[in-house]
Amino acid sequence: MKGMGMMPVTRRKPMAEINVVPYIDVMLVLLVIFMVTAPMMTQGVKVDLPETSSDPIQAQKEVESIIISVDANGAYFMEIGDRGSDPMALSELREQVAKILSQRSSKDVLVRGDQHVEYGTVVRLMSELQAAGASSVGLITDVPTGDRQDG
Template sequence: MKGGMMQSVRRKPMSEINVVPYIDVMLVLLVIFMVTAPMLTQGVKVDLPETSADPIQAEKETESVVVSVDANGAYYLEVGDQGSDPMALGQVQEMVGRIMAERTNREVLVRGDQNVDYGTVVRLMSALQRAGATNVGLITEAEEINNAGG
């Protein structure tokens, strides 16, 4: 009976897990997240004025409240990573008042477009002070130094 039939060889079951497919999936997911993460940052397109002032080091332990004013005079409120739709000045004052009631040591920053009316930014800063923000700062971009002219 040896000639026509092959004897079946019994193999011992493998007790190891093949992790190579899991590593492949993990690397693909890593690449996907690395590509999409920069696209997830949302914000308001604001053309910031340029200055030559030194940057201020923000405190790491508290989240900043950023109020943006675009070129059309619309207000946007950003707390941490959370942005908002366009708001009226009264709504901004009310929301900042609630935030400042929770934690008074939060810094409030104003990011105003350089083409917005000066009075709009002043009214915003006044509303922020009425809401309880005692420390209001302005966000600008670093001025580009042009050495071509001499």
């Protein structure tokens, strides 16, 4: 029956390759999105540090520092390395710091206090940190703009 004007039926082999071009396009779009949003994901507490000229503290490299921040409204935040916390009460902060310091050999804690926060708020914080087991409480400041040396 092949000779009656009909074309022979040819079966095509199924294609065994996957077209990856759409996947590459999606990956590049996601890459651009992550590149744009990554800088916005850094978290921190906005603290206007007082300026003073002082010698820098020699921090131990093997242990991440515990930094307690007090913002202009008197809210307390705890930062360990790059992990920050939500605002917390002073009693809750004392419990958290006591738990962390009980597992560490270094009992040093750093305080970042906004220059507009009341003096008594920072003093109460330092007192609670010492009660939690901190052997040394340091204060973080900024270098005055006139004393900065670019070099």
